[in-house]
Amino acid sequence: MAPQIREAAGQARHEPIGVGVIGLGFMGRTHVQAYAKADAAGWANRLVAVCDSDPERRAGRAGGAGNLEGEAPEQVFDPEGVLASEEADDLLSVDEVDLVSICTHTDSHVDLALRALAAGKHVLVEKPVALLADDIARLAAAAGEAGTLCMPAHCMRFWPAWEWLRERVNDGSLGVVRGATFRRLGSRPAWAAGFYDDPARSGGALVDLHIHDADFVRWCFGDPCAVSSAGTVDHLSTLYRFDGGPAHVTAEGGWDNAPGWGFRMQATVVFEQATADFDIGRTPQLELLRRDGVEPIELPDTDGYDGEVRHLLECIATGEGELRVDLEDARALALLLEAERQSLESGATVPL
Incomplete structure (x- = not known):
């Protein structure tokens, strides 16, 4: 349900939250659509400004492609009334922009997020925030000093099936939980080949794709001990070891399949009393298997992109949470x- 705007410590907002999106490739387009759906569902916001080097994208026309099926609309947003710029600083200087989505290549995330925080904006920064933990720590320090949020x-923490799994x-x-297995496989992105073909910039599938399941493992079970x-880096399997946790937790991620192979996103969690199984290519996507049969799990008609923007919009709107x-x-x-x-490089188990 949509958030109820509350008068909390004088921080609750009553006007729509102004949104700016930097980078209008596949992920930027996804954010624009998620904000529009959120507004229609009661999370009041409006697209105020966009930034991209491509004039077609700045005019609201679709660009980029992604792993998940579904055709992009020809027109992603109505350019009438939306400030479109080539330079991020032009967008950041717009007073009506309260929240900035950063959807550019990984090696620009921290710099843009720092500039957005310095301009007094809330920030939603795409994953991976950076390849190096030290760079993320630098951004975290700035966010701690800012009077705004940076998320x-x-x-996957907002994907309905994954939320259901974590709740169980x-x-x-x-x-x-006796064991959990995650699988996320596809082909290397065909767009922005100069970026994705360079693991020094993208981190390879390890950091750009497998990151989703590594994060979910942490969210469910905490930090592994090894x-x-x-x-x-382009196709790996990891066994996560826990002190006192599940005996078998693995995740496979890779993008070395031939073009046209498709995309697989699957998860199986074995509990004492049942097995939960998710497959994005199946209907129903989430099933619970017990000794006496299979139960389809009904899920909301939203995805993790919808969930993440609604969560951040609610935190901003209420000043709470x-x-x-x-x-x-x-x-x-x-x-x-x-x-x-x-x-991967040593062939040895690495303690944390």
């Missing part, structure tokens, strides 16, 4: 991924 866009892990209603990874994911989570996740990289 990493870890969308936490509430114990299906017994303790990791053991095999493969390459704790971010579900923060920059300390992003920093700890970067350290976890670095341990996985070390394990």
